[in-house]
Amino acid sequence: MERYKIIKEVGDGTFGSVWQAINKLSGEVVAIKKMKKKYYTWEECVNLREVKSLRRMSHPNIVKLKEVIRENNILYFVFEYMEFNLYQLMKDREKLFSEVEIRNWCFQVFQGLAYVHQCGYFHRDLKPENLLVTRDVIKIADFGLAREISSQPPYTEYVSTRWYRAPEILLQSYLYSSKVDMWAMGAIMAELFTLCPLFPGANEADEIYKICSVIGTPTKDLWSDGLNLARAINYQFPQFPGVHLSTLIPSASDDAINLITSLCSWDPCKRPMAAETLRHPFFQSCYYVPPSLRPRVAVSRTPPSACLVGEKGTLEWQSGRRFSGALPNSKLTDNHSTVKASASLGTGVQLKLDLVNKDLSNNDKSLKSSARQPRYRPPGRKSPFAAASINKDLNAIGAADVADKLANVTIGNRRPYVVQLRHSSYKGWGSVDCGV
């Protein structure tokens, strides 16, 4: 760690505190996440979700994990540095974002998300704090709860921050899918337009109540699985007709409303996949380049390699393991649909930032949001697990804290080790570098 000069703390999450730092040699500014839990062996570290998922992924809209350092049993993740998170940009803001800004951000996030899902993962904790922004670029961060789509349900851990938590998780489904990320994105998109959370539940029961009051009580036709889930836990939905989202999000265009409405569908099957959203009319002004028309670039067939570097030099990590050449899960099965993961899934999108039309200071649809309710953070916003203690009314199963799972440690050496993650570089918009 002596290679870095710590500047200031920039974040404090459930699992770690995040610090801005400078690499003394290169002068590069980085973000260092210092994990709260101690790690006594490398095995525990390399099995962490954040490491396992991020070392496989390289995309311009996913925050890059540069290296992993273990020193004195403390684990540090070194990330590329991003200036803000979306929550910081929204809070205390008086003027609404323009639709152009929102479109550009969302288009990028959906590209990153399509890539994540295509690589066989889902994030499970998308929220404004985990979307990091530097100028016009937005990246998905915090893969601490990411799961492999191929991993076998039941998923018993308690996931995602309440306001962005999909109804199937709230109703304790063990079989949720990557569509939970799509629900979260619907809620985040709406919040970007209004600067207010769409479903600010004070607890889990209130969360479902708020969802019903906005999108209406689910019927058998809308979501029969949901009615079964509710029955199984003896829960009765409050009765609401729902409102048209344009009344709650008056500054959004019809296309934006249409997209948010489909993302916030009760039934996960009815939510679009990330790759599909990129072809939604809302993103019409963003270029889509079909895979067949994209310039062909040599694509690495080996996974991003990683080394453990300690006092004794370099040690191959997972050495000799050739990448199969297939996506981690060439056939991805979620509980509702079977998704064939191929490069043509639709992540082949070229971003065109709408800079031509962009006028950050002039938002023709902007409303001075005087009617805006003061934003508030629910208890435990930081912690996706904290809410478990207050969901008695939903008779929830409680959290299997990830940290607890990692607590099975053995005392190891105290030498500093570094895992350097050499990502194979992203090969242009739309190409997938998961080994395809």
Ligand SMILES: Nc1ncnc2c1ncn2[C@@H]1O[C@H](COP(=O)(O)OP(=O)(O)OP(=O)(O)O)[C@@H](O)[C@H]1O
């Ligand atoms: N690469 C980065 N650049 C700048 N700031 C960052 C970076 N990564 C994280 N942060 C800041 O630190 C905060 C916490 O980071 P992160 O979400 O990774 O921690 P966590 O312990 O997993 O949090 P959570 O409670 O959401 O699970 C983020 O919301 C963000 O503001």
